[in-house]
Amino acid sequence: MITIRQILKSDNLNISKVIRQVLIEIGVPKKGTAYSDPELDFMFETYDKKRTIYFVVENSGKICGGAGISHLNEADHNICELQKMYFLPSIRGKGLGDLMIEKCLSFALNNKFKYCYIETLPYMKAAQKLYLKKGFSYIDGPMGNTGHTSCNVWLIKKLK
Numbered sequence: 001m002i003t004i005r006q007i008l009k010s011d012n013l014n015i016s017k018v019i020r021q022v023l024i025e026i027g028v029p030k031k032g033t034a035y036s037d038p039e040l041d042f043m044f045e046t047y048d049k050k051r052t053i054y055f056v057v058e059n060s061g062k063i064c065g066g067a068g069i070s071h072l073n074e075a076d077h078n079i080c081e082l083q084k085m086y087f088l089p090s091i092r093g094k095g096l097g098d099l100m101i102e103k104c105l106s107f108a109l110n111n112k113f114k115y116c117y118i119e120t121l122p123y124m125k126a127a128q129k130l131y132l133k134k135g136f137s138y139i140d141g142p143m144g145n146t147g148h149t150s151c152n153v154w155l156i157k158k159l160k
Contacts, residue, residue: 001059001060002096004056004057004099004103005055006055007044007047007056009044011056011063012044013041014063015054015063015066018064018065018066018086019035020035022088026124027123028150031150032151033121033151037147040084043066043084047070049070052068052069052070053068053069054066054067054084055067055068055100055104057087057096057100064091065085065086065088065091065096065100066085066086067083067085067100067101067103068082069081069083069105069107069116072117072144073144073145074144074145075117078112078115080108080113080115080116080117081117081118081144081146082101082105082118085100085127097127098130098134105134114158114159115158116136117144118136118155119146119148119153120153120155121150121152122152128153134157135157136155136156137155137156137157138153138154139154140154141154142154
């Protein structure tokens, strides 16, 4: 049984393991990506702030993925970022990426964000295909300051 819910403090260790496992699986550089983000071990605390949220996906009680929204660091107050959306192989292909984006964008709209930004890597083609399907468009350069210097594909969506 798959459940999507807001992150709890007790989820910190499990979600950090899932994210790192997926990042290793897909071969991302450990530097300049989410892999080296200091908040990866403190996801609950990171997203326990105004205008931020992180959702986890549970499959039969086991954390298998997640995604979040937060203000884009060093950007205009009306720009958010879709962050740390990763799923274990066991739950991929079930429409959860689409659902998680919808939940995150709904939260963003309810919190008065006007744009949503995403960074990714060139070889993450399935993710890019989903982002384009959800109305994101490619842009020519990075926005804000995520610290993800290895991510060189950028997208944005105007929220309605």
